[in-house]
Amino acid sequence: MSQLAHHEPAVACRGIEKVFGTGDTKTVALAGVDADVFCGETTLLVGPSGCGKTTLISIIAGLLNPSAGELTVLGHPLNQMRGSKLVNFRAANIGFVFQQYNLLPALTAAENAAVPLVIAGEYRGKAVAAARELLESVGLGPRMNAIPSQLSGGQQQRVAIARALIHKPRLLVCDEPTAALDAHSGQTVMQLLRRVAVQPDRAVIIVTHDSRVYRYGERIIHMSDGRIERIDVQQADVDEPALAGMET
Ligand SMILES: Nc1ncnc2c1ncn2[C@@H]1O[C@H](COP(=O)(O)OP(=O)(O)O)[C@@H](O)[C@H]1O
Ligand SMILES: [Mg+2]
Incomplete structure (x- = not known):
């Protein structure tokens, strides 16, 4: 796969539509979405409940x-990919973080974070070391x-983020983390x-409800009723304390 340069598109959506159900139960979740997500940036996807955020990032x-x-x-036409080709592409390139951490309760933090590597066939010892x-x-x-x-909720979410990153995906997608x-x-x-996120060849998309975290994104995509309402581009707040000094 070719390496994308800084600020090249990681994701391009053109006229994306999603309809659930038929007849009386028909719901148009996405009514034609055009949006780009760029490498080296954090893109926030915001909007009221039910506007289609989870549907869009799931697609x-x-x-x-x-x-x-x-x-x-x-650079790959994902809408044309099916079956094992899609599964393999996803496993190699995409990490997903959910609102609920979905950790396996009997495994340690290190074992949980190692799961994707073990599934990919890595030796257990090597996977846990990574x-x-x-x-x-x-x-x-x-x-x-x-x-x-x-672990606290915040610690569990950090384990979930480590698990999503362990296979070094180029695209990280987070739903209300x-x-x-x-x-x-x-x-x-x-x-x-x-x-x-601040890596030239990696893109991060974060769905959030929380306006207090808007400052962490370079690009804020505002959605409403299955459509893009507007896209704000800003200088993100990169003034971060070292994690080592942070309260856990
Ligand atoms: N699997 C599904 N079947 C039927 N309707 C769905 C399904 N998933 C989502 N929807 C509907 O699509 C719309 C968008 O939902 P969603 O993408 O979950 O919104 P958000 O994440 O912004 O809250 C809502 O009206 C929701 O009820
Ligand atoms: Mg949602």
């Missing part, structure tokens, strides 16, 4: 097929042998995501 992440439109991800290194970098070094119930967190943990998670 961008290859978890849902659009009803119509063209979608290019990292996970330990990544957990250090997200400020969870001292907690890597804890199981999820021994701070929604279940208190303000302080939410800021910590956003700062971590920003630090991860």
Whole structure:
């Protein structure tokens, strides 16, 4: 795969439509979305509940097929990909972070973060070693042998972010990653995501309800009723304290 330069499109949506159901239950979730997401940036996707944010990022992440439109991800026509080709593309290139962390309760933080590598066929020892290194970098070094119930919500979300990044995806997609967190943990998670995002060949898309985190994005896509309302481009707040010094 060719390397994309800084600020080249990571995702291009053209006329993306999504219709759920038929007849009386028909819902037009996306009514023609045109949007670009760029490498080296954090893109925030915002708008009221039900406006189509989760539907759009699920399509961008290859978890849902659009009803119509063209979608290019990292130079590949994702709307034309099916079956194992799509599964393999997703596994190699896309990481997903959910509102609820979805960690496996019996596994330690390091084992949880290692799961995608183990599934990809890596030796368990090597996978866990890679996970330990990544957990250090997200400020969870001292907690890597804890199981999820021994961790705070913010810590669990950081484990989930490490798990989403362990295979070095070029595109990270997060659906309301701070929604279940208190303000302080939410800021910590956003700062971590920003630090991860500021890499020339990687793009991060974050769905958020929380206007307090708008400052962390270069591009804010405002959605309403299945459409893009407007796109704001701004200088993001890159003044971050070192994670090591952060309260966990
Ligand atoms: N699987 C589904 N089946 C039927 N309708 C759905 C489905 N998923 C989402 N919708 C509908 O599509 C619209 C957009 O939903 P969603 O993308 O989840 O919005 P948001 O994430 O912005 O809250 C809503 O009206 C929702 O009810
Ligand atoms: Mg949603």
